[in-house]
Amino acid sequence: MPDLLPILVAALVAGTPLVYAALGELVAERAGVINLGVEGMMVVGAVVGFAAMMGGAGWPAAALAAAAAGAALALPFAALAVSLGANQIAAGLALTIFGTSLGSYIGKPYVGMALAPAPSALQQAAGQIPGLGVVLGQLHPLVWLSWAVFGGVWWFLYRARAGLVLRAVGESPASAWAIGHPVGRIRYAAVLFGGAMAGLAGAFVSVVYTALWTEGLIAGRGWIAVALVVFATWRPGRCFAGAYLFGGATIAQLFGQTALAAVPSELMSALPYLATVVVLVVISRDEARLRLHVPASLGKPFSA
Amino acid sequence: MPLRIERRPRPSRAMSWASPLIAAALTAAVAMILFALDGREPVSTLWIFLTTPLADLYGFGELLLKAAPLILIGVGLAIGFRAGVWNIGAEGQLVLGVIFGGWLALEFGGAGPWVMPAMLLAGGIGGALWAAVPALLRTRFNASEILTSLMLNYCAQLWLAYLVFGPWRDPAGFNFPQSAPLHPDALLPIVIENTRANIEIVIAVAAALVAWIFIERTHLGFQLRVTGAAPGAARYAGFPVRRAVWIGMLTGGFAAGVAGVGEIAGPLGQIFPTASAGYGYAAIIVAFLGRLHPAGIVPAGLLLALLAIAGDYAQMMLGMPSSIGGLFQGTLLFFLLAADVLTTWRIRRVEDAPLPATEAA
Numbered sequence: 001m002p003d004l005l006p007i008l009v010a011a012l013v014a015g016t017p018l019v020y021a022a023l024g025e026l027v028a029e030r031a032g033v034i035n036l037g038v039e040g041m042m043v044v045g046a047v048v049g050f051a052a053m054m055g056g057a058g059w060p061a062a063a064l065a066a067a068a069a070g071a072a073l074a075l076p077f078a079a080l081a082v083s084l085g086a087n088q089i090a091a092g093l094a095l096t097i098f099g100t101s102l103g104s105y106i107g108k109p110y111v112g113m114a115l116a117p118a119p120s121a122l123q124q125a126a127g128q129i130p131g132l133g134v135v136l137g138q139l140h141p142l143v144w145l146s147w148a149v150f151g152g153v154w155w156f157l158y159r160a161r162a163g164l165v166l167r168a169v170g171e172s173p174a175s176a177w178a179i180g181h182p183v184g185r186i187r188y189a190a191v192l193f194g195g196a197m198a199g200l201a202g203a204f205v206s207v208v209y210t211a212l213w214t215e216g217l218i219a220g221r222g223w224i225a226v227a228l229v230v231f232a233t234w235r236p237g238r239c240f241a242g243a244y245l246f247g248g249a250t251i252a253q254l255f256g257q258t259a260l261a262a263v264p265s266e267l268m269s270a271l272p273y274l275a276t277v278v279v280l281v282v283i284s285r286d287e288a289r290l291r292l293h294v295p296a297s298l299g300k301p302f303s304a
Numbered sequence: 305m306p307l308r309i310e311r312r313p314r315p316s317r318a319m320s321w322a323s324p325l326i327a328a329a330l331t332a333a334v335a336m337i338l339f340a341l342d343g344r345e346p347v348s349t350l351w352i353f354l355t356t357p358l359a360d361l362y363g364f365g366e367l368l369l370k371a372a373p374l375i376l377i378g379v380g381l382a383i384g385f386r387a388g389v390w391n392i393g394a395e396g397q398l399v400l401g402v403i404f405g406g407w408l409a410l411e412f413g414g415a416g417p418w419v420m421p422a423m424l425l426a427g428g429i430g431g432a433l434w435a436a437v438p439a440l441l442r443t444r445f446n447a448s449e450i451l452t453s454l455m456l457n458y459c460a461q462l463w464l465a466y467l468v469f470g471p472w473r474d475p476a477g478f479n480f481p482q483s484a485p486l487h488p489d490a491l492l493p494i495v496i497e498n499t500r501a502n503i504e505i506v507i508a509v510a511a512a513l514v515a516w517i518f519i520e521r522t523h524l525g526f527q528l529r530v531t532g533a534a535p536g537a538a539r540y541a542g543f544p545v546r547r548a549v550w551i552g553m554l555t556g557g558f559a560a561g562v563a564g565v566g567e568i569a570g571p572l573g574q575i576f577p578t579a580s581a582g583y584g585y586a587a588i589i590v591a592f593l594g595r596l597h598p599a600g601i602v603p604a605g606l607l608l609a610l611l612a613i614a615g616d617y618a619q620m621m622l623g624m625p626s627s628i629g630g631l632f633q634g635t636l637l638f639f640l641l642a643a644d645v646l647t648t649w650r651i652r653r654v655e656d657a658p659l660p661a662t663e664a665a
Contacts, residue, residue, distance in 0.1 A: 094634055100630070101627045104625065220454075220457075223454050
């Protein structure tokens with residue numbers, strides 16, 4: 001089945017930004033903080049990563065810079081939502097509005113520029129591996145890194161003591177505080193991790209996926225990531241699978257445009273957003289099950 | 305004398321109105337830092353940034369032109385926010401207003417003076433229908449209206465793009481993605497001579513008055529406020545929570561739809577794929593800055609309109625990207641939320657009192 005390979009690769013690449021962004025948001029939400037600023041942090045991450053590449057940095061440095069930018073942007077949100085106990089929905093919206101504008105402000109000189117495709121040495125080496133090399137050789141190392149992040153998040157949440165504490169903070173901050181855990185600091189860390197992952201996700205889009213910068217590049221991927229966390233009922237495994245499901249839907253749309261010429265391309269482009277709505281409805285209609293999985297303190301400020 | 309932060313016995317009303325002013329002052333400070341980093345003289349640049357747009361009557365008209373949709377949508381959204389309904393989809397609801405009103409204008413353009421009011425109504429209905437989707441999904445299937453209303457923004461945008469790139473494209477428009485110019489019957493009348501300020505600002509202020517009476521003086525408005533402030537109490541009192549969701553979503557959608565018609569029947573005069581200048585998102589800031597109260601939303605809308613116009617001028621006069629306006633809008637909301645903390649908390653100096661006997665022992 002040689003024809004399936006490019007589709008598989010394309011779906012994996014399209015799903016990767018969602019893997020990063022959704023896993024980051026998942027960790028923040030498991031600590032009890034809902035951050036609707038993912039879209040804004042992704043936009044800034046995309047610009048910073050792209051600017052770093054244009055400035056001659058390699059992809060690891062660009063990815064690192066984007067992650068740092070995402071985390072830096074998450075900091076004022078954390079100050080509002082965690083330290084000051086502000087409304088998290090409003091604070092997250094502020095972050096998205098701010099980040100989107102900041103992205104266009106910084107990105108102004110780069111509009112319309114594109115990066116020359118250059119497969120990394122690592123990627124070429126992986127291509128030599130017998131069997132798996134056919135797939136691995138076509139995937140950017142940042143795709144592999146996203147798998148490591150998934151493994152790390154899963155291990156952290158379910159196997160590490162610190163992850164247990166983080167989940168406890170999300171379920172019952174008062175109890176966690178009473179037995180001596182620094183609720184505020186843990187929430188800060190979770191939100192900053194979410195910001196770093198969103199920044200990385202943005203950089204993946206601008207540096208690897210499209211290899212160009214234009215306004216509106218992120219196009220709601222950050223919001224889809226937030227929806228994915230609900231879809232995954234706050235579990236990393238489902239989040240990971242869901243990201244590729246959406247990646248696949250995006251690709252199906254591209255292939256569909258050639259196969260179904262009669263269908264307007266705009267309708268095909270709307271598919272990921274419509275799919276998000278449908279998926280949210282399917283998951284949310286079972287209110288009892290949703291309430292079973294949602295972190296009990298999600299969105300509620302805590303002050304000792 | 306150490307300082308102590310303590311919860312106020314009840315939220316301070318004075319602080320709630322002072323906090324937008326604090327936020328505006330802090331935003332101005334950030335703006336000056338940004339100008340200084342850009343190698344400009346901060347104070348005079350800020351002065352130019354804020355006053356140039358208002359230098360003449362035409363500039364004042366532009367301010368009213370931009371403020372009208374912000375006030376209109378802000379008032380509509382505030383009713384929802386007061387009821388605890390997070391409608392983030394005003395941008396898409398505005399686009400539906402463009403589609404519904406635009407269809408009427410293209411179809412019945414020169415049919416008579418009834419076209420323009422009918423467009424406003426059709427636009428409002430379009431926006432309300434688009435808002436009805438998240439309302440239905442929330443009340444029937446428990447789906448978060450934040451995410452569904454936001455996803456529909458992208459869908460509405462794509463729908464409009466399809467129409468303007470396809471069936472609505474002007475055959476005489478040199479293949480540009482734009483509709484034919486709307487018939488003069490379909491355009492909103494100008495209210496101030498020699499400016500572009502049209503009747504929408506009057507509609508917006510009237511809407512603010514009606515919303516004020518509705519939310520503060522009617523029983524239904526009271527039910528909505530209680531539902532937003534204390535859902536448990538509302539349920540206990542037998543106030544229908546679902547109805548609050550519906551009213552909150554539909555008023556926001558209707559207002560946004562009318563504002564959408566205001567764009568094509570006002571400054572644009574024809575239909576473009578980018579008919580909205582981000583009013584749906586900026587109106588969220590307007591609603592919060594105006595304390596979710598119609599009396600506050602009118603000045604808040606004027607301020608945000610000033611920032612938006614100043615951003616455009618900054619591009620023309622100072623050579624800075626116009627996104628700087630949006631940057632300040634986001635900063636303003638950040639500072640507002642931070643300053644709002646002072647409505648429920650206060651900082652007090654604690655006198656050095658002698659230690660209580662129990663601790664001394």
